[in-house]
Amino acid sequence: xxxxxxxxxxxxxxIAILGFLVWKGFDVLPLIFIVGFFVAIYFFAQNRGLxxxxxxxxxxxxxxxTFDDIGGQDGxxxxxxxxxxxxxxxxxxxxxxxxxxxxxxxxxxxxxGKTLLARAAAAYTDAVxxxxxxxxxxxxxxxxxxxxxxxxxxxxxxxATKQEKKHAIVFIDEIDxxxxxxxxxxxxxxxxxxxxxxxxxxxxxxxxxxxxLLLVAATNRADMLDPALMRPGRFDRHVKVDLPCxxxxxxxxxxxxxxxxxxxxxxxxxxxxxxxxxxxxxxESLANEAAIYAFREGSEEIKAGHFKEAVDxxxxxxxxxxxxxxxxxxxxxxxxxxxxxxxxxxxxGSVSTLTISPRGNALGYMRQTPxxxxxxxxxxxxxxxxSIMLAGALAEELIFNSRSTxxxxxxxxxxxxxxxxVTAGMSSLGVVTExxxxxxxxxxxxxxxxxxxxxxxxxxxEPYGKHILEVTNIxxxxxxxxxSDFRSHVFGREVxxxxxxxxxxxxxx
Ligand code: ATP
Numbered sequence: 440x441x442x443x444x445x446x447x448x449x450x451x452x453x454i455a456i457l458g459f460l461v462w463k464g465f466d467v468l469p470l471i472f473i474v475g476f477f478v479a480i481y482f483f484a485q486n487r488g489l490x491x492x493x494x495x496x497x498x499x500x501x502x503x504x505t506f507d508d509i510g511g512q513d514g515x516x517x518x519x520x521x522x523x524x525x526x527x528x529x530x531x532x533x534x535x536x537x538x539x540x541x542x543x544x545x546x547x548x549x550x551x552g553k554t555l556l557a558r559a560a561a562a563y564t565d566a567v568x569x570x571x572x573x574x575x576x577x578x579x580x581x582x583x584x585x586x587x588x589x590x591x592x593x594x595x596x597x598x599a600t601k602q603e604k605k606h607a608i609v610f611i612d613e614i615d616x617x618x619x620x621x622x623x624x625x626x627x628x629x630x631x632x633x634x635x636x637x638x639x640x641x642x643x644x645x646x647x648x649x650x651x652l653l654l655v656a657a658t659n660r661a662d663m664l665d666p667a668l669m670r671p672g673r674f675d676r677h678v679k680v681d682l683p684c685x686x687x688x689x690x691x692x693x694x695x696x697x698x699x700x701x702x703x704x705x706x707x708x709x710x711x712x713x714x715x716x717x718x719x720x721x722x723e724s725l726a727n728e729a730a731i732y733a734f735r736e737g738s739e740e741i742k743a744g745h746f747k748e749a750v751d752x753x754x755x756x757x758x759x760x761x762x763x764x765x766x767x768x769x770x771x772x773x774x775x776x777x778x779x780x781x782x783x784x785x786x787x788g789s790v791s792t793l794t795i796s797p798r799g800n801a802l803g804y805m806r807q808t809p810x811x812x813x814x815x816x817x818x819x820x821x822x823x824x825x826s827i828m829l830a831g832a833l834a835e836e837l838i839f840n841s842r843s844t845x846x847x848x849x850x851x852x853x854x855x856x857x858x859x860x861v862t863a864g865m866s867s868l869g870v871v872t873e874x875x876x877x878x879x880x881x882x883x884x885x886x887x888x889x890x891x892x893x894x895x896x897x898x899x900x901e902p903y904g905k906h907i908l909e910v911t912n913i914x915x916x917x918x919x920x921x922x923s924d925f926r927s928h929v930f931g932r933e934v935x936x937x938x939x940x941x942x943x944x945x946x947x948x
Contacts, residue, residue: 453474503558503562504555504558504562505559505562508555508559509694509719510683510688510689510690510692510694511552511684511686511687511688511690512551512552512687513687515545515547515556515679515680516556516559518676518678519560519678520563522543522675522678523560523563523564525537526539526540526564526606526651526653527563527564529651540675541644541653541672541673541674541675542653542654542655542656542673542674542675542676543654543655543674543678544614544655544656544657544658544661544669544674544677545557545655545656545657545658545678545680546657546661546678546679547679547680547681548659548681548682549659549718550718550719550721551680551682551683551718552680552719553612553657553680554570554612554657555719556655556678556680557608557610557657558570558610560653561608561610564606564608565604565605566604566606566653567595567598567599567602567604567608568608568610569591569594569595569598569609571610571611571612573611573612573613573614573616573617574613574617575587576588576616576617576633577616577617584617584630584633584636585633585635585636587633588617588633588636588640589640591609591611592609592643595607595608595609596652599650599652600650605649605650605651606650606653607651607652608652608654608655609653609654609655610656610657611654611656611657612656612657613657613658614657614658614664615658615659615660615663617633617634617637618637618658618664618665618668619664620663620664620665634665634667634668638667638668641654654674656674657680661677682717683718683719683722685711685712685811685812688710688711688717688722689707689708689710691719691722691723692707692722692725695723695725695726695727699726699730700739700741701741702740702741702742702743704742705741705742705743705746710725710746712811713750713791713806714750715809715812715813717753724753725749725750728752729745729748730745731749732748732749747921750806751792751794751798754806755798755799756798756799756800757798758796758797759797759798759799761797762797763797763802768795769911770843771802771803771845772910772914772915773834773838773907773911774831774843774846775793775794775804775831776907776910776911776914777831777833777834777835777837778793778805778827778828778830778834779793779805779925780834780899780900780903780906780907781827781830781899781900782805782827782830783925783929786823787926788926789807789922790805790806790922791806791808791921791922792805792806792919792920792921792922793806793919793920793922793925794919795914795918795919796918796919800848818860818865821856821857821860821865822860822888824856825853825857825888825892826892826896828849828850828852828853829849829850829853829889829892829893830896830900831845831849832845832849832850833893833896833900834900834907836897837897837900837901837907838904838907838908853892854885854889857885858881858885860888861873861881861884861888868880868884903929906928909928910928910929
């Protein structure tokens with residue numbers, strides 16, 4: 440519950456209590472007078488800066504973040520640094536007639552380091568850093584948001600003066616909450632007033648001010664922002680902060696293991712390869728979870744096994760206490776072995792882990808290891824992935840002569856992949872758009888693709904019934920099997936752990 444909600448509940452309850460007292464015949468005038476007196480004192484103190492407005496955070500020197508603490512964002516850092524150099528070297532750029540920037544907009548998925556970049560920008564320019572979030576400005580009372588916007592900018596200027604700094608950075612996270620397109624909110628007058636005030640404040644930033652103020656804002660939804668905010672002269676620079684690539688992930692892991700006793704057997708490059716799609720926040724959590732696993736085991740060092748567990752934890756969620764019964768467990772083992780077997784047959788060396796310990800929404804799962812980050816998918820790749828999705832249910836069918844509801848999620852994903860084949864123009868229909876297809880046509884083509892892969896998987900699994908049962912028994916005993924153990928059990932050989940073009944994917948029941 441936020442402080443804002445608590446205040447609103449408090450106000451509502453206060454009015455209800457007053458109403459009740461009036462109804463009971465009490466004289467509430469003295470009470471109203473006393474409460475009013477204290478509220479007036481509070482607002483007076485807030486206006487004089489004696490009480491900090493809700494949600495305003497000023498960082499101190501102790502928690503300064505520098506660009507060296509941010510991994511995998513070299514492009515964003517370079518662009519940001521250039522913009523900041525305009526502010527730092529104001530006299531130089533003034534001679535060339537360059538106008539310094541008023542606003543920098545950081546856009547990208549959650550947890551990629553936008554807040555870190557803003558804090559590092561403050562350290563780089565030796566600026567006062569005032570952080571707040573878009574949601575802190577939105578109140579049900581008219582005019583409060585606009586007042587808060589004024590307050591933030593005023594606080595930044597005052598703090599810079601007090602600390603004798605030449606620069607101040609105001610950071611607004613989730614700017615889309617306050618800077619969304621005008622006229623689209625139900626209580627839109629209040630939203631619009633708040634945004635208008637922000638525009639006024641931005642226009643009020645002058646190049647010859649004694650304190651140079653810069654607004655840095657972050658959002659995951661730049662498309663939602665009002666065009667008035669995006670025009671040149673307001674947010675002059677847009678910096679994209681994307682999910683890190685493989686090298687970036689390794690850098691971030693290095694940063695977050697700097698202060699941790701990492702064992703010799705840990706290869707951060709391998710972990711980076713396994714974590715395609717992870718953000719910086721995921722990787723920070725991964726390093727932290729690995730350390731927690733080491734602590735739980737009473738280990739002095741964080742070992743490779745702890746990191747593997749941590750990857751599963753971050754990807755799939757915490758281990759659950761629920762224990763399926765013996766029959767269910769056997770079915771889950773067969774299902775996961777089916778996924779793993781087809782994955783290996785189609786792309787040797789691609790299985791990273793298979794386990795039957797319940798985590799998150801899954802009773803068990805098989806995780807693949809990617810060699811490279813993949814951004815484009817071929818027809819062959821998509822068909823192979825569909826086969827891997829279908830393999831769990833088909834292994835169940837081979838061993839038990841029946842399927843279970845555990846495959847529902849796999850089928851969902853298989854259908855999505857088949858749909859991608861159609862909409863990307865790779866199906867027998869050629870280039871089509873979803874809207875132009877007659878009703879039922881898309882369904883027929885998707886069914887055809889799935890049936891084709893079903894037939895292929897059935898044929899592939901057929902000779903491996905004995906192996907599936909063997910691996911199932913081992914899984915029932917050990918709960919978990921590494922990719923290399925799985926390969927040596929099924930194929931009697933060790934295959935490279937790092938195949939090419941395999942997406943990081945967990946197939947879960
Ligand atoms: P949101 O959009 O959800 O506000 P964000 O992009 O602002 O997220 P941050 O708050 O900067 O993300 O990052 C959260 C945490 O994740 C950081 O405190 C840090 O520990 C870690 N982190 C994220 N990105 C990086 C990175 N590029 N390098 C190092 N650590 C990172």
